[in-house]
Amino acid sequence: MADWYPKERLGDLPGEAARRWGAREALVCDGKRWTYREYDREVDRVAKGLMALGVETGEHVALWMNNRPEWLFLTFAIAKIGAVLVPLNTRYRTDDVAYTVRQSDSGTWISVDRSGPVDYAAMLAEVLPGLAGQDPRAAAIEGFPRLRRLVVVGESGVPGAVGWEAMLADGDAVSDAALAARAQAVDPDEPVMIGYTSGTTGHPKGVLHTHLMIRNMRERANRIGLTFEDVIVNPLPLFHMYGFSEAGLIAVIAGSKHVLLDRFDADECMRLVEAEKGTITHGFDTHYKEYLDSLERTPRDISSLRFGTFPSGMTSSARIARRVQTEMLPTFTGWGMTETFTFATMSFGNSTPEQRSDASGFPAPGFEIKVVDPETGQEIAVGEEGELLIRGYMITQGYYKKLEETAEAIDGDGWLHTGDTVVLRADGHIRFVGRFKDQLRVGGENVSPAEVEAFLMTHEAIDQVAVVGYPDPRLNEVAVAFVVTAPGETVTSDEIAAYCKGRIASFKSPRHVLSVDAFPMTASGKVQKHKLRALALERLGDPTADQAAE
DSSP: OOOSSSOGGGGGGHHHHHHHHHEEEEEEEEEEEEEEEHHHHHHHHHHHHHHTTTTTTOOOOEEOSSSHHHHHHHHHHHHHHHHHEOOOTOOOOOOHHHHOOOOTTTTEEEEESSSSBHHHHHHHHOTTTTTSSSSSSSSSTTTTTTEEEEEEEESOTTTOOEEHHHHHHOOOOOOHHHHHHHTTTTOOTTEEEEEEOSSSSSOEEEEEEEETHHHHHHHHHHHHHHOOOOOOOOOOTTTHHHHIIIIIIIIHTTTTTTOOOOOOHHHHHHHHHHHOOOOOEEHHHHHHHHHHHHHHHSSOTTTOOOHHHHHOOOOHHHHHHHHHHHHTOEEEEEEEEESSSEEEEEEETOOOOHHHHHOOOOEEEEEEEEOTTTTTBBBOOOSSSSEEEEEEETSSSTTTTTTTHHHHHBBBTOOEEEEEEEEEEEOEEEEEEEEEOEEEETTTEOOHHHHHHHHHTTTTEEEEEEEEEETTTEEEEEEEEEEEEEOOOOOOOHHHHHHHHHTGGGGGSEEEEEEEESSOOOOOOOHHHHHHHHHHHHHHHHHHHHHOOO
């Protein structure tokens, strides 16, 4: 019997798009344009280069690169030859990125030499000092037992790395038949991506996903009415599941034009909407607030926009969401996490402005949800706050090399315990309230307090540390570190900022450092972080108080 749903392979999608929409524009970036036929050729060219480099079936390939066409070509090429993509946050710094590449068992690492002021080549040289002088296609690197090669895009090389153009040139020797055979052997039930997300237990966790993401995106394209006539203007980072899924992947599935920005710039995004007749854009409350501000500064013709996606529902985001409906465009709201790939709940095209602004979506096809008391596990009544549990075909296969964490997150009945606080509404939508877990959400980025605490404990002046969230009008919340210093030591916010700079991502760095003699503790010895959050508001004030009063 045939499968209920046809199995597809990620690497086959550009070829399918080329057959259906070959002459239509597929990608626009930094003034350059590719048709779907040209896009497919670039994917094959990169795939052959990877094969010539020695990338094997099942090999993990880490990609540390800002938004650029090569990111997209690499993603589909890696999938086409049966390897596994490991997208890395471009705001990682040396400690972050070294851990992730090592923990993911990546055999190949591909990066860029520089992006604006960020010198990735220097950081790569610092993390991989033993690379120079070795075989650039089969190195043995201390501290990275699986890593064999580094590829760098750009003019500035890294000693011991393979240059991007050299890799592509070597790929010319790989035949079409060899690539086709490699692509045909890919098993769509095997992992194709490991996306890293920060948890509450310390270091980021690698979330496994298979080619089944294609089904998820085909259903999403149908739900939002996406077609080959649409133009997606995308300023979101491709290393995030949100940016990749709602622009990089769905565009190829629907034949839409993808207008890619190298970074978020509200003015440039609105300029491109006007110039390219954009029909769709995306973002969190932070992005849309800046879109609205940009349009006030520089009015533009954005009448081509049909809709956007805007994960809303929280009190802090609903206010901006309501403005967006009347001043800019209708939106689809929703909820999702790396463990569900992206949106697992979403509103509809005919949802009311209230549902689009004050709720967080209705379960998507293939997902079921329930809201439970986190202490008892019992389902609770409609309208009450509880923990969201969700299951369905897109739930992750688990966390890479973290069996205990996987068993803790996904129970024996297949329910993913999200750690998120939601309310199930009478209309079947959920409303995202916050998190039972301690994870912070800084401008759309997940931050693990435990990870930041572990890093700060390496500072010689710090004896104990606890990181909590503090409200921020623009970023939703930022990190505040409470510290107990070592005897005779003091530490300031500026000193900690300098200590973090270049070593951990800027969004993880504490905005404030507050000294205390001791932490409030429970009887069992746990830090009472809710009391620390209250203390932060007491000492620093509430910067969102004026907003809430409006």
